[in-house]
Amino acid sequence: MRRRRPPTVSKFFVGSKLALTVIILVLVQTSILLKQAEGQNVSNITTGGGIWELLLTNAGIPSMHSAVTRYGSVVLLDHTNVGAENITLPGGKCRNTTYDLVPKDDCYAHSVLYSPTTNTVRPLTILTDTWCSAGQFVSDGSLVQTGGGYEGQQKVRIFKPCSTNQVCDWVESTTQTLQFPRWYTTNQLLPDGRQILVGGKAAFTVEFLPSNSEGLVKLPFLQQTNDFEDDNWYPFV
Numbered sequence: 001m002r003r004r005r006p007p008t009v010s011k012f013f014v015g016s017k018l019a020l021t022v023i024i025l026v027l028v029q030t031s032i033l034l035k036q037a038e039g040q041n042v043s044n045i046t047t048g049g050g051i052w053e054l055l056l057t058n059a060g061i062p063s064m065h066s067a068v069t070r071y072g073s074v075v076l077l078d079h080t081n082v083g084a085e086n087i088t089l090p091g092g093k094c095r096n097t098t099y100d101l102v103p104k105d106d107c108y109a110h111s112v113l114y115s116p117t118t119n120t121v122r123p124l125t126i127l128t129d130t131w132c133s134a135g136q137f138v139s140d141g142s143l144v145q146t147g148g149g150y151e152g153q154q155k156v157r158i159f160k161p162c163s164t165n166q167v168c169d170w171v172e173s174t175t176q177t178l179q180f181p182r183w184y185t186t187n188q189l190l191p192d193g194r195q196i197l198v199g200g201k202a203a204f205t206v207e208f209l210p211s212n213s214e215g216l217v218k219l220p221f222l223q224q225t226n227d228f229e230d231d232n233w234y235p236f237v
Contacts (some may be wrong), residue, residue, distance in 0.1 A: 083108075
């Protein structure tokens with residue numbers, strides 16, 4: 001099976017500026033909603049015209065995944081194998097891993113928290129690769145993020161959002177791990193509060209998180225629809 005290669009550093013950064021601009025333009029909707037809540041003038045919206053406004057020219061990372069929290073802040077995630085970002089980890093923190101392609105001693109943040117109210121970003125700490133991972137908000141408002149590339153394939157990460165005057169960060173779970181390596185998986189919240197994780201690269205099963213002692217469940221449809229390009233990644237659920 002052919003594996004899709006990660007982008008080279010040079011190719012990655014050629015498109016990073018455009019990616020950042022697009023991400024921030026999308027995030028302006030959050031800012032507009034907040035302005036409406038504060039009673040600020042957004043007459044173009046009420047008349048159906050709509051507006052675009054560039055709030056921030058550089059978020060520090062090009063975002064692969066974005067998620068809006070219940071506080072209106074936005075979690076941005078990149079992956080960890082691209083080398084230097086435009087924002088460093090706080091307090092001189094660094095990641096040391098043999099899995100990283102570049103560099104081995106990585107002192108850069110690969111996740112940030114964007115606040116539309118203050119128009120600022122704050123670096124967050126991701127320790128394992130989140131390349132083409134998956135995630136879902138759970139009932140308490142936490143973002144549960146799973147899988148990814150390399151050493152992140154069976155990881156479970158939790159981000160419990162906080163208000164702008166508090167400090168919150170990613171926590172890599174020490175009690176939960178995926179039963180199968182998952183990359184390009186789909187996560188869906190269930191009525192009982194658990195998540196169902198469906199498929200992924202060479203993953204023709206589903207599993208539950210937490211598992212509650214339930215093992216992997218084979219889903220033949222995933223294997224039947226698989227082809228040499230692995231076009232059934234991120235299945236619709």
